[in-house]
Amino acid sequence: MTITNESPGVSRLKRDAVGLVGVIFMAVATAAPITAMTGNVPIVVAFGNGLGVPAGYLFATVVLTIFSVGYTAMSKHITAAGAFYGYISHGLGQVVGMVSGLLATMAYVVFEASIIGFFAYSANDTFKSLAGVDIHWLWFAFLGLALNMILSYFDINLTAKVLGVFLITEILMLGLIALVTLFNGGGPDGLMAYTLNPLNAFQTTGVQAGAVGLGLFMCFWSWVGFESTAMYGEESREPKKIIPIATLVSVVGIGLFYTFVSWMTVAANGVKAPELAAEQFAGIFFNPTEQFIGTWAVGLFKILILTGSFACSMAFHNCAARYLYALGRENLIPGTARTLGATHPTHGSPHIAGFVQTAISVVLILAFAVAGMDPYVHIYTLLAVLGTLAILIVQTLCSFSVIGYFHVKKKHPETANVWRTLIAPLVGGLSMAYVVLLLFQNQEAAAGDASKSSFFTAIPWIVVALAVLGAGTALYLKARNPAKYEVIGRIVLEDTVERD
Numbered sequence: 001m002t003i004t005n006e007s008p009g010v011s012r013l014k015r016d017a018v019g020l021v022g023v024i025f026m027a028v029a030t031a032a033p034i035t036a037m038t039g040n041v042p043i044v045v046a047f048g049n050g051l052g053v054p055a056g057y058l059f060a061t062v063v064l065t066i067f068s069v070g071y072t073a074m075s076k077h078i079t080a081a082g083a084f085y086g087y088i089s090h091g092l093g094q095v096v097g098m099v100s101g102l103l104a105t106m107a108y109v110v111f112e113a114s115i116i117g118f119f120a121y122s123a124n125d126t127f128k129s130l131a132g133v134d135i136h137w138l139w140f141a142f143l144g145l146a147l148n149m150i151l152s153y154f155d156i157n158l159t160a161k162v163l164g165v166f167l168i169t170e171i172l173m174l175g176l177i178a179l180v181t182l183f184n185g186g187g188p189d190g191l192m193a194y195t196l197n198p199l200n201a202f203q204t205t206g207v208q209a210g211a212v213g214l215g216l217f218m219c220f221w222s223w224v225g226f227e228s229t230a231m232y233g234e235e236s237r238e239p240k241k242i243i244p245i246a247t248l249v250s251v252v253g254i255g256l257f258y259t260f261v262s263w264m265t266v267a268a269n270g271v272k273a274p275e276l277a278a279e280q281f282a283g284i285f286f287n288p289t290e291q292f293i294g295t296w297a298v299g300l301f302k303i304l305i306l307t308g309s310f311a312c313s314m315a316f317h318n319c320a321a322r323y324l325y326a327l328g329r330e331n332l333i334p335g336t337a338r339t340l341g342a343t344h345p346t347h348g349s350p351h352i353a354g355f356v357q358t359a360i361s362v363v364l365i366l367a368f369a370v371a372g373m374d375p376y377v378h379i380y381t382l383l384a385v386l387g388t389l390a391i392l393i394v395q396t397l398c399s400f401s402v403i404g405y406f407h408v409k410k411k412h413p414e415t416a417n418v419w420r421t422l423i424a425p426l427v428g429g430l431s432m433a434y435v436v437l438l439l440f441q442n443q444e445a446a447a448g449d450a451s452k453s454s455f456f457t458a459i460p461w462i463v464v465a466l467a468v469l470g471a472g473t474a475l476y477l478k479a480r481n482p483a484k485y486e487v488i489g490r491i492v493l494e495d496t497v498e499r500d
Helices: 022-030 033-047 053-075 084-092 094-131 136-152 156-183 198-202 212-221 226-235 240-279 283-292 297-330 351-370 374-410 418-452 456-479 481-487
Strands: none
Touching: 022 226, 022 297, 033 094, 033 136, 033 156, 033 212, 033 240, 033 283, 033 297, 033 351, 033 418, 053 084, 053 198, 053 212, 053 374, 053 418, 084 094, 084 297, 084 374, 094 136, 094 240, 094 297, 094 351, 094 374, 094 418, 094 456, 136 297, 136 351, 156 240, 156 283, 156 297, 156 418, 198 212, 198 226, 212 374, 226 240, 226 297, 226 351, 240 283, 297 374, 351 374, 374 418, 374 456, 418 456, 456 481
């Protein structure tokens, strides 16, 4: 059974609201290049693969491209705001679908608060260093959440334009320093091309106390959000064409850019990069910027980190709102179709789901603040680890759902083939499962000082509790209300409906 977004009682998102470029902008903004580079690369260089960081990003590019092969095969036949939720429900059944729906929703819900923590921390630091003004980080957090709520209330095309401006500026900044480093022949030890050797992804290079697992995990963490392309299928023009293209362009484009920027960052600092990263963290970006371009560029760099992190939080807000909307419109809990599952009569946005998402983020931020926790050390790090663990599990399930959909349920034999819908998803799924294992093995190192908190200890149990809740809800509905059980993850765009 499949219900379309044209069915009675189902509020639909605005059709044809965004094109290929807009979808790519939102996906890449969610991956947050400037935040991923300045936040993750120093950790990998200092405590992970060391000088092998570009090889780690190259390996992650290959794995995620393989994952995307099966992911895009599904997107040609299923278009739903719930993305993973819909794919897994169709491929592995409603019980696993409900589990993935709750985990994915939770991940995107906490990601906004996580990034807002980083944004608020960066804003406080930027205003102090550039203007000499010390404004409490909570004011910046509330400002960011309010702007996200306002922008998401309107047509998704407005958000895409705002994100596009921020995204272009942060990519230009990272690209500028990388290209200047390249044209200068690198730093004190040249271009260090050997750091691109794929073998360096699986060994520590130039760092004594590094951990390969931590390095690889941080590389994969940098991509979280690229899969959001599928969430905008119902609002995009020709989704069966746009979404596969946008996904592959995002994955490969982000991957090559990350690899190049991390390579040039290592080259700019030389063989002493691990020591410098451990001591100065983002200084491995700021120092070469000052040396090759000028002091003014460091100030601009800090401002773009600020705007880039805000753009990332805005993109996650939109993702979370669409997941809440996708769950709400199924009306599994009576009344949610008229609230969470409602769309604005003029803008076609999931405005109520957006308000709810903002309220949740405000509660999370206030809870951490009242507990005396730091916006960067605790809010950003702990919520990112929680969300990343959940989303990696869902990505793993999504890979196996491709096999279930095309080869177990025998759907669309015209699309199914051994490479695209069997081998690629199998390799992608096993690789993603390996990354989940890496997270479990290195979550304490990834969390840093925040690992001493009780919230950190609770992270695996939060994921388990949600999984049990999802499975229990689905099984209850199957036994007591089969009609509602059949709806789980099955509302799709009319022109991609699966006919039984």
